[in-house]
Structure formats: C-alpha cells, structure tokens
Amino acid sequence: DSGVTQTPKHLITATGQRVTLRCSPRSGDLSVYWYQQSLDQGLQFLIQYYNGEERAKGNILERFSAQQFPDLHSELNLSSLELGDSALYFCASSAERDTPNTGELFFGEGSRLTVL
Amino acid sequence: AQTVTQSQPEMSVQEAETVTLSCTYDTSESNYYLFWYKQPPSRQMILVIRQEAYKQQNATENRFSVNFQKAAKSFSLKISDSQLGDTAMYFCAFMKPPAAGNEKLTFGTGTRLTIIP
Numbered sequence: 001d002s003g004v005t006q007t008p009k010h011l012i013t014a015t016g017q018r019v020t021l022r023c024s025p026r027s028g029d030l031s032v033y034w035y036q037q038s039l040d041q042g043l044q045f046l047i048q049y050y051n052g053e054e055r056a057k058g059n060i061l062e063r064f065s066a067q068q069f070p071d072l073h074s075e076l077n078l079s080s081l082e083l084g085d086s087a088l089y090f091c092a093s094s095a096e097r098d099t100p101n102t103g104e105l106f107f108g109e110g111s112r113l114t115v116l
Numbered sequence: 117a118q119t120v121t122q123s124q125p126e127m128s129v130q131e132a133e134t135v136t137l138s139c140t141y142d143t144s145e146s147n148y149y150l151f152w153y154k155q156p157p158s159r160q161m162i163l164v165i166r167q168e169a170y171k172q173q174n175a176t177e178n179r180f181s182v183n184f185q186k187a188a189k190s191f192s193l194k195i196s197d198s199q200l201g202d203t204a205m206y207f208c209a210f211m212k213p214p215a216a217g218n219e220k221l222t223f224g225t226g227t228r229l230t231i232i233p
Contacts, residue, residue, distance in 0.1 A: 002160075031219065042207060042223040043161075056220050088159060094219045103149040103168075103211050103219055107161035 003027065006091050006108035014116055018079040021111045025072055025093030031055070032074040033105060034066055035090040043090060049074055050095065078113070086115045118143045118210050122224035129198055130232050136183075137193045137227045139208030145169075149211040150184065150191045151221065156204040164206070167191065195229075203231045 003026035013019055025032050034046040045058035049068035060066075063081075068074045078085060089112075092105040119142045129135040141150070152164040167175045167184050174182050179199075183192045195202055208224040 033220065042225045043221075045220055045222070048220060058220075090161065092161075092221075102166075103151075104163060104166065105219055105221060109158075109160055112159075 002106040002108065004091060004093050004106050004108035006089075006111050008111055009109065010112050010114075012114045012116065013081060015081055015083060017081050017115075018077065019081065019113065021076040021078070021089050021091075021113075023074045023076070023091030023093075023108060025074070025091075026106050029093035029095055029106070030072065031093060031095040032068055032072070033092040033094075034060075034074070034076050035092065037088040037090060037110070038084075039087070046076070081115045083115050086113055088112050118145075118148075118212070118222045120208050120210050120222055120224035122208055122227050124227045125225070126228045126230070128230040128232055131198060131200060133198055134194060134196050135198055135229065137195075137206050137208075137229065139191045139193070139224055141189050141191065141208070141210050143189070143210065145212055147213045149213070150182075151209040151211065152180070152182070152193045153207045153209060153223075154202075154204045155207065155226075156201075161207075165193065198231050200231050200233060202229065204229060 005024040007022045030051045033048045035043040037043045046060040048056040066076045088110045090110045092107045121140045148169045150167045154162045154164045165177045179196045205226045207226045209221045
C-alpha cells in the first residue's frame with residue numbers, strides 16, 4: 001500500500017460528459033502528480049501541484065483541469081469527454097514535509113475511465 | 117527535453133533464468149535520477165530500483181541490479197533467478213535532480229516481460 005488513495009477505481013461514462021477524479025496523497029506529501037496511461041502505453045505526465053500551486057504542466061488537454069486543495073488532496077476534471085480519453089489515470093505524490101527528497105514518487109492504484 | 121527509449125516491446129524468459137531489459141535516455145543534465153518501475157497485471161506502479169547519476173556504483177536490490185553507463189546514457193535492468201511474480205510491464209524513467217516540489221518523471225514506453233514456468 002503506497003498510501004496514495006484514488007477514487008473512483010472504475011468509471012464508465014458517455015461521450016460529451018464530465019467526470020472528476022480524486023486523489024488523496026500520502027500523509028505529509030506536498031506534491032501531487034497526474035499521469036495518463038492509455039491502453040498498453042507508457043505514462044504521460046499531465047500536471048503537477050505543489051502545496052496548492054500548479055508547478056508543472058505536461059501534455060494536458062484544455063478540456064482537462066486540476067486543482068489541489070488546502071488539505072492537499074487533488075482533483076482532476078475531465079470534460080467534453082471523447083472516446084480517446086479512455087485510459088488509466090494515475091495520481092502520485094512526493095515531497096514529504098521536512099524530509100530529505102529521495103526523488104521517489106508514490107503511485108495510487110489508478111482510476112480506470114471508460115468513455116462509451 | 118528528456119527522452120527515454122525502451123527498444124524491447126516484449127521479452128520472455130524461463131523461470132530461474134536471468135534477463136536484461138534495456139533503456140537509453142537523452143539529456144543535457146549532468147545530475148539526475150533513473151528509475152525502473154514495475155507494473156504487474158494489477159496495474160499498480162511499483163518502484164523496483166533507483167540510480168543516482170552522480171554515484172558510480174550500480175544500484176542493486178536483491179535479485180534486481182542495474183548497469184548504468186553514464187557516458188553511453190544507458191540504464192539496463194538485470195533480473196536474476198527470475199520468478200513468475202516478475203511477469204509485468206517494466207518502465208524505465210528519468211527525473212531531473214529532485215528539488216522541493218519538482219519530481220516529474222519521464223517514462224519510456226515499457227517492456228512487457230513474461231516469465232515462463
């Protein structure tokens with residue numbers, strides 16, 4: 001158990017709809033990262049938040065947005081969904097407060113999104 | 117921008133044998149971290165091993181070891197005495213020097229490893 005919690009684990013929806021994926025990082029971790037993994041592909045970096053602020057942005061579509069709340073949990077919002085958005089969405093956390101940085105990311109189990 | 121290349125989409129090996137997965141990367145950084153992550157059928161991403169570029173000694177974790185060739189920008193993973201539980205996708209990943217709040221990983225496309233009983 002990595003300590004990172006993602007909900008929901010599975011989600012099936014229709015094209016054009018909007019969904020929200022939720023991530024609770026490990027206790028004390030300040031950074032949250034979102035990655036997208038399409039079928040049998042590598043993980044593509046979407047966006048990173050650190051202590052509530054956006055820190056880095058990857059290949060994230062304009063239809064997608066994210067935020068990190070004061071309690072450090074994060075949400076990834078996906079709107080106007082298309083068939084190609086079907087994927088496994090991972091959240092990872094790192095940067096535990098007052099702890100030396102080892103570079104290790106801790107991944108949740110992912111949220112599998114299916115768009116029909 | 118950094119790139120990570122895994123040229124072996126699939127590999128298979130008999131149980132108890134040794135297998136080596138290849139990874140090359142491209143970067144202009146002099147210091148960085150390299151990782152191998154394992155993704156079994158459960159889809160969970162599991163850290164296998166980590167190498168810091170400024171350390172010349174190759175990292176080892178039990179049956180897992182790496183061959184880090186900095187000049188060649190090569191980072192291969194050797195699995196000794198392979199077990200059925202090693203069946204998984206293996207991803208090589210690159211990270212710039214970790215700083216507070218910046219540990220973005222760049223992943224390769226993965227190698228699907230199957231251990232044959």
